[in-house]
Amino acid sequence: MTSQRDPRVLIVSGPSGSGKSTLVKKLLELPGTLLSISCTTRRPRSNERDGEWYNFVSAEEFERMVERGEFLEHARVFGRHSYGTPRRWFEEARRKALDLVLEIDVQGAEQVKLKLRDAVAIFILPPSRQELETRIRARGADSEEEIARRLERARQEMQCYTDYDYVVVNDDLERAGREVQAIALAARCARAMNDERIRKILDSFGG
Ligand code: 5GP
Numbered sequence: 001m002t003s004q005r006d007p008r009v010l011i012v013s014g015p016s017g018s019g020k021s022t023l024v025k026k027l028l029e030l031p032g033t034l035l036s037i038s039c040t041t042r043r044p045r046s047n048e049r050d051g052e053w054y055n056f057v058s059a060e061e062f063e064r065m066v067e068r069g070e071f072l073e074h075a076r077v078f079g080r081h082s083y084g085t086p087r088r089w090f091e092e093a094r095r096k097a098l099d100l101v102l103e104i105d106v107q108g109a110e111q112v113k114l115k116l117r118d119a120v121a122i123f124i125l126p127p128s129r130q131e132l133e134t135r136i137r138a139r140g141a142d143s144e145e146e147i148a149r150r151l152e153r154a155r156q157e158m159q160c161y162t163d164y165d166y167v168v169v170n171d172d173l174e175r176a177g178r179e180v181q182a183i184a185l186a187a188r189c190a191r192a193m194n195d196e197r198i199r200k201i202l203d204s205f206g207g
Pocket of ligand 1: 013014016038039042073074075077083084085103104105106107108109
């Protein structure tokens, strides 16, 4: 199936530990969605495989991609590594008439919203600072210093929630999953995104 229309874009952001990746997977369970696989200069973690959730590239390759204008958005996240959304996912979503799902940080979301006015942005909030801290500690992977850094970063990122169209509080994974899916389904019914389809139906009635 081919489509000339720009694909619907769903942005999901939220602090580390908010469960946003799990909620993105819930979104991807909806037929008609496509995950944008970001490029990053950070190294893969032991459970990550290239091309699954990220494409891992060198800093030089990332710079070349920036110079060639290959990113829809890109940002240096936490001042350490670069992350970017390759435009080709947008083209692929257009070609296949799928909704494109971006799991990106607040800087990336701001860039995409400026370029694509109809993009739908969802912010995932943890239920409380205490709960976020408990989740980060449960991973058992971070030093006290890193835990404090993550919590401070979360506090800063959460200030940006006002730039988003929807906020989902992830206190119950089942419910939060249903909520992100409901947002995606509602976005499919937005009048502004259905002009062509509506016109065809009205035409079938003779205009
Ligand atoms: P992590 O390294 O823990 O997987 O991700 C760190 C942060 O980078 C998360 O907030 C994630 O949403 C964000 N991120 C992942 N991919 C992209 C991207 O393509 N662009 C931007 N701007 N942020 C991204």
